[in-house]
Amino acid sequence: MRQMLLRVEFDGADFAGFQPQQAGVRTVGGCLQDAWQRWLGEKVVARTSSRTDAGVHGRRMPVLIRAERMVPPRALVLGFNSHLPVDVAITDAREVPLDFDVRSDAFAKRYVYRVWASQARSPLSRRRAWHVTRRLDLAAMDAAAAHLKGEHDFSAMRAAGCTAQTAVRLLWRVDVDSSASPLIVVTVEGNAFLRNMVRILAGTLIDAGTGRIPADEVPTRLASGRRDQVGQTAPAWGLTLDEVFFGPAGARWGHDHALLTNRWQRHVAAGELVPGDPLT
Helix, strand or coil, X not given: CEEEEEEEEECHHHCCCCCCCCCCCCCHHHHHHHHHHHHHCCCCCCEECCCCCCCCEEEEEEEEEEECCCCCHHHHHHHHHCCCCCCEEEEEEEXXXXXXXXXXXXXXXXXXXXXXXXXXXXXXXXXXXXXXXXXXXXXHHHHHXXXXXXXXXXXXXXXXXXXXXXXXXXXXXXXEEEEECCEEEEEEEECCCCCCHHHHHHHHHHHHHHCCCCHHHHHHHHHCCCHHHXXXXXXXXXXXXXXXXXXXXCCCCCCCHHHHHHHHHHHHHCCCCCCCCXXX
């Protein structure tokens, strides 16, 4: 058996998320498994670090394939893509050790949420950005974002069905970029995320921008642990899983993740890595 780590890009608009489901439900993982079987005649399980919701997009989603039949990375990218539908593609592939785990060895993730802030709608952005027609106070959004950085209990920002044992998460980046206005890009990086956490965070920033939630009340509302004290859940189609960061193979999430995160932050601050580079 050998393992290949794929980076997958997909437009999630016509997918019911990543996780393979029953017959007739179109998912990213299901498409990958079906295509592999058609191409190489072997049944495989496509495993990833994140179970995206229906409608959420992926830019460099990591997918682990363990198989007996394997081809060189370049040939895999070219050959596999010829069997995939137009809204999903393999952009990179590399062989990884058998002790590499796509969930346990991940120590950080980056999500991007896009908002089209204009009274006029954008047909070209309708599948990739949330259309908000109300005027937004960008200074208030920046102030609210600053309150969300650091380590907090994010119980107020998770869906009712979230099964995570703890809601404590560390976010070291919550940026609001309006340089391409009317497109506003919210970028969030952290060690882990709860179900719907980024969509609720984005909704909270928008509610701060419209004045529904005063920016200076965000810390108190977050600390309440109550879902009704923070913002709305932003639509899925504005969200993209942009990157997942990995440490050395076998360095399990849990006892080593804090050390890896601190090292990665120092390397980025020193200019030795840029966001998107793995720490090896």
